[in-house]
Amino acid sequence: MKPLKYSLFAIISACASSTASGYRDGSPAPFKLPDLPYEYDALEPIISQKTLTTHHTKHHAKYVNTANQLILRSEDATLKTLSQEEIIKNHKDNPGLFNNVAQGWNHSFYWHCMKPGGGGEPLGMLADAITKDFGSYEYMRNEMETAALTAFGSGWAWLGYDTKKGKLVVTKTTGAGNPMTDGIVPVLTIDVWEHAYYLDYQEKRAAYVKAFFDKLVDWEKAELNFGLAPMGSVAAEL
Amino acid sequence: MSAKQIITPALRAAVHVRSSKLTPELTKSAAAYLSSAPSGGTHALPDLPYDYAALEPSISAETMEIHHSKHHNTYVTNLNGALEKLDAAVGAGDVSAIIGLQGALKFNGGGHLNHTLFWENLCAKGSSEFPSSGPLKEAVEARFGDLEGLKKELGAMSVGVQGSGWGWLGFDAKTGRLEPATCANQDPLAATTGLTPLLGIDVWEHAYYVDYRNVRPNYVSAIWDVINWGKVEERLVAATK
Secondary structure, X not given: OHHHHHHHHHHHHHHHOOOXXXXXXXXXXXXXXXXXXXXXXXXXXXXXHHHHHHHHHHHHHHHHHHHHHHHHOOOOHHHHHOEHHHHHHHOOOOHHHHHHHHHHHHHHHHHOOEOOOOOXXXXXXXXXXXXXXXXXXXXXXXXXXXXXXXOOOOEEEEXXXXXXXXXXXXXXXXXXXXXXXXXXXXXXXEEOOHHHOHHHHOOOHHHHHHHHHHHHEOHHHHHHHHHHHHHOOOOOOO | OOHHHHHHHHHHHHHHOOOOOOOHHHHHHHHHHHOXXXXXXXXXXXXXXXXXXXXXXXXXXXXXXXXXXXXXXXXXXXXXXXXXXXXXXXXXXOHHHHHHOHHHHHHHHHHHHHHHHHHHOEOXXXXXXXXXXXXXHHHHHHHHOOHHHHHHHHHHHHHOOOOXXXXXXXXXXXXXXXXXXXXXXXOOHHHHHOOEXXXXXXXXXXXXXXXXXXXXXXXXXXXXXXXXXXXXXXXXXXXXX
């Protein structure tokens, strides 16, 4: 069947690129801070080198380090055997642990939602699914922009595959929230914590969100994520 | 003519000329009664009691200008928009719409309240020292031991807010004591916790990112230099009346 073959292809590709991509890494703690898939100045002038450097080496690094410390010092030995995804899905009751592990994952995923020379419209099976579930790319993009702009405070806007409904949906989460806790497999995200855009756009979140879609979004990676989605996981567990 | 037909225009005229025959409380409630806006009309961005550069080096002029003229201004604009919609919904008896507006009211109303309090509890370095005697000093000593104790505890709580929010020094009218607290997003202190706000510290990233980037602890350390302790004491005295 065509869709199954596509998914296998996606998984194999994902495995091939899994080593440095953080969010595809199903290993337990200590988690590594994954490298950016591009240089720190690669997204200029849309996102500055200053922002990417601070965002990656300070914010993201701190989440990873704090998560590792919490897990390695915990009395609960089973935590040391779990992947990031397993912790996110099963430990929402532990806010300190959840916030740091989820933010580590969210950022790893976010870096791969962008690329230099990105933008344009989605491709392949993802484009078909967007048309089927939203009517058009423009409608989906409008939903995403609205979600990004109405996330009160710190949060994320997501395009995801809802495994219960069997369709693509747009959602937003606050703080460290990730829609995988609601059975939605992430396909694309945009970070709207102020630290993601403040140095470059100050209060103008709308301009950052527009530039993200016009010039940064990596629809190829998004399509890979979508290919894995019916399996219910983004991490390549093979 | 009915009594109402006589009284209503008379009240309107008196309110219009701010008649000295009416007490301020009566003028205000008359205005609300006569207003077609049950929510009481529009709000305005307050002027700062100092120049944008007055809080340097703790907070830069650039931050103050964006924070005040952009962020706070947006809360005011959006609050007024939400209140207009609320008035329409109330007028139409549309309970569903009234409920639907609660998020926008809390966020933008809270943003307006919080920032108005915030600007007033800041001042230029050295222009309002912590008092060496009086009700504020006594209350701080009772709850925290000394000023350093307050800075340490409220400072740590403010730094520890996950994501966006505020640190507050509040007054608990039930116990008569000071209490430190934090609130998420723009949730206002009084409506959320019942405490009376005396001192607010904004720890949204927009409050410090230009000056301190990710290092929130440095911002919270520096803000103690520009706290208007006179204002804090004024609020405490008003709360204890």
